[in-house]
Amino acid sequence: MEILHSKIYGEDQSGIPLLVFHGLFGMLDNWGSFGKEMGAFFPLHLIDLRNHGKSFHSSEMSHDNLADDILNYMNAHKLHKVNLLGHSLGGKAVMQFAMNYPDKLEKLIVVDISPKAYPPHHQGIIKALESVDFQNITTRQEVEEVLQQYIPEKSVIQFLAKNLYWNDDKKLSWRFNLSTLSAKYSEFVSNAIKFGVFAGKTLFVSGAKSNYILPQDEYLIKQQFPNASIVTIKNAGHWVQAENPSDFNEVVKDFLVK
Numbered sequence: 001m002e003i004l005h006s007k008i009y010g011e012d013q014s015g016i017p018l019l020v021f022h023g024l025f026g027m028l029d030n031w032g033s034f035g036k037e038m039g040a041f042f043p044l045h046l047i048d049l050r051n052h053g054k055s056f057h058s059s060e061m062s063h064d065n066l067a068d069d070i071l072n073y074m075n076a077h078k079l080h081k082v083n084l085l086g087h088s089l090g091g092k093a094v095m096q097f098a099m100n101y102p103d104k105l106e107k108l109i110v111v112d113i114s115p116k117a118y119p120p121h122h123q124g125i126i127k128a129l130e131s132v133d134f135q136n137i138t139t140r141q142e143v144e145e146v147l148q149q150y151i152p153e154k155s156v157i158q159f160l161a162k163n164l165y166w167n168d169d170k171k172l173s174w175r176f177n178l179s180t181l182s183a184k185y186s187e188f189v190s191n192a193i194k195f196g197v198f199a200g201k202t203l204f205v206s207g208a209k210s211n212y213i214l215p216q217d218e219y220l221i222k223q224q225f226p227n228a229s230i231v232t233i234k235n236a237g238h239w240v241q242a243e244n245p246s247d248f249n250e251v252v253k254d255f256l257v258k
Helices: 028-038 063-076 089-100 123-130 140-148 154-161 178-183 217-224 245-257
Strands: 006-009 018-021 044-047 082-087 105-111 164-166 172-174 201-207 228-233
Touching (some): 018 063, 028 044, 063 089, 082 089, 123 154, 123 178, 140 154, 217 228, 228 245
Parallel strands (some): 082 105, 105 201, 201 228
Antiparallel strands (some): 006 044, 164 172
């Protein structure tokens, strides 16, 4: 059994650990400044999802797979009860964990995603990533030039380019497992969280400029998370923690510490 890769902050702190999961094509490094700041208050684990970052690659990629990975990680680190925070795809993972293993969870934070199924909306990014031919491309700049042909937003290109690294064959490569993420895309994006109820304290955080959590989603959220509150962070889109970190960190800290 393979265990997810992580970076741990605040190991000397007491209290219930917070496990943090990034979104699609992300990695734990995206949450580095959050980890440093919040590790002053409680133990905090930044974790790479399967097929991302330095975690293992697999041909499987369902919500249940992601939930089981969290349980395996907890067992490997001897964590009996945790708080969970997940952004986007990571939010789907922690919501499914809450359905499958509610007794292992104290508090849940879901960032800019709801339990519903989403229509496919990353096709352009996947096409861009698949267009990078690492046999003939030898610099990061060349990779970015290919991505620019498909992706207009510079911030998205920079976000994706953080996944570039030199592999053992001295060739540039993606850290994420693009073949599985492309093949299994509909399993983890276009599927809702399986129905169940998590009665514990839950916080949904949305970005004011994002359309991932809509007003009409509140009914669905309350069906599965009856003890949920929804907070909107101003001046932030989908990457809430990066676009307004001070407000985001304050909301998370209030929810976990109080």
